[in-house]
Amino acid sequence: MSFTIAVAGKGGSGKTSISALIIRYLIKNNRHPVLAVDADPNANLGESLGLKIHETVGLMLDRFQKEKIDIPSGMTKEAYLEYRLNTILLETRDFELLTMGRGEGQDCYCYPNTILRKFIDRLSDSYVFVIMDNEAGMEHLSRGTTQDIDELLIVSNHSVKGIRTISRIQELVKELKLRVKNESIVINMVSDQLDPFIVSELAALKLTPDAIIPQDDLILQADLKQQSLVELPDNSAAVKAIDRLMTKILSHKKS
Ligand SMILES: Nc1ncnc2c1ncn2[C@@H]1O[C@H](COP(=O)(O)OP(=O)(O)OP(=O)(O)O)[C@@H](O)[C@H]1O
Numbered sequence: 001m002s003f004t005i006a007v008a009g010k011g012g013s014g015k016t017s018i019s020a021l022i023i024r025y026l027i028k029n030n031r032h033p034v035l036a037v038d039a040d041p042n043a044n045l046g047e048s049l050g051l052k053i054h055e056t057v058g059l060m061l062d063r064f065q066k067e068k069i070d071i072p073s074g075m076t077k078e079a080y081l082e083y084r085l086n087t088i089l090l091e092t093r094d095f096e097l098l099t100m101g102r103g104e105g106q107d108c109y110c111y112p113n114t115i116l117r118k119f120i121d122r123l124s125d126s127y128v129f130v131i132m133d134n135e136a137g138m139e140h141l142s143r144g145t146t147q148d149i150d151e152l153l154i155v156s157n158h159s160v161k162g163i164r165t166i167s168r169i170q171e172l173v174k175e176l177k178l179r180v181k182n183e184s185i186v187i188n189m190v191s192d193q194l195d196p197f198i199v200s201e202l203a204a205l206k207l208t209p210d211a212i213i214p215q216d217d218l219i220l221q222a223d224l225k226q227q228s229l230v231e232l233p234d235n236s237a238a239v240k241a242i243d244r245l246m247t248k249i250l251s252h253k254k255s
Pocket residue numbers: 009010011012013014015016017018040135136188189190213214215216217219220223238
């Protein structure tokens with residue numbers, strides 16, 4: 001059974017960077033195999049991990065729907081789709097990455113989605129950890145392509161709007177009846193300490209942060225130079241904060 005960590009939150013709050021730093025932690029601590037899933041249609045987890053992505057599940061399904069692909073004889077449509085999904089899985093020395101991406105059409109992907117869900121569920125069983133970077137709106141969660149979540153990280157930047165979004169995501173999780181075992185609140189890009197306005201907004205919404213990630217220039221530098229966040233040094237302030245958060249999360253996990 002794999003342990004699934006999903007990262008959600010307001011647009012630009014740092015979901016992708018945090019997902020990449022979690023993957024960094026797992027690699028550095030030999031907690032593999034790791035499957036990274038970029039579930040944001042505007043995919044960029046690959047870039048944060050120093051990879052170039054050419055093929056996505058969305059593009060492949062699009063082609064599958066539009067073009068009449070000749071399925072090799074003796075192969076069912078389902079087996080063929082699974083074979084194609086396997087080819088999208090990007091393997092690196094330390095982890096594997098599945099990029100969902102977005103199809104161009106508005107067509108209903110109900111059939112491929114069912115297969116996709118089965119594929120991800122089965123795939124997940126081969127990994128110790130599955131890290132899922134989500135889109136800001138969490139729409140795909142409601143589309144049911146996501147399996148059970150062991151740890152949902154709800155990320156906010158150091159803003160009142162971000163903090164309010166945490167509550168909305170928590171409501172959405174309840175409305176969608178997502179099976180989430182544990183939720184952690186993460187406040188990212190904090191320059192010094194939490195501003196009193198943020199503290200009072202958190203109190204008003206009865207929210208308690210589980211982690212505070214400092215504003216870290218090394219993340220911005222890595223972004224500018226298009227370097228992998230896995231390569232950040234151990235003394236980066238954000239790395240240290242994520243390492244502490246992961247130690248906390250994994251202390252709940254039965255090994
Ligand atoms: N702790 C941090 N310190 C400094 N910069 C950060 C930090 N976390 C994220 N950033 C920067 O903030 C920007 C947004 O981060 P990121 O792309 O991870 O957010 P996101 O929530 O995934 O965004 P989106 O909603 O667009 O997917 C990026 O330029 C990233 O380099």
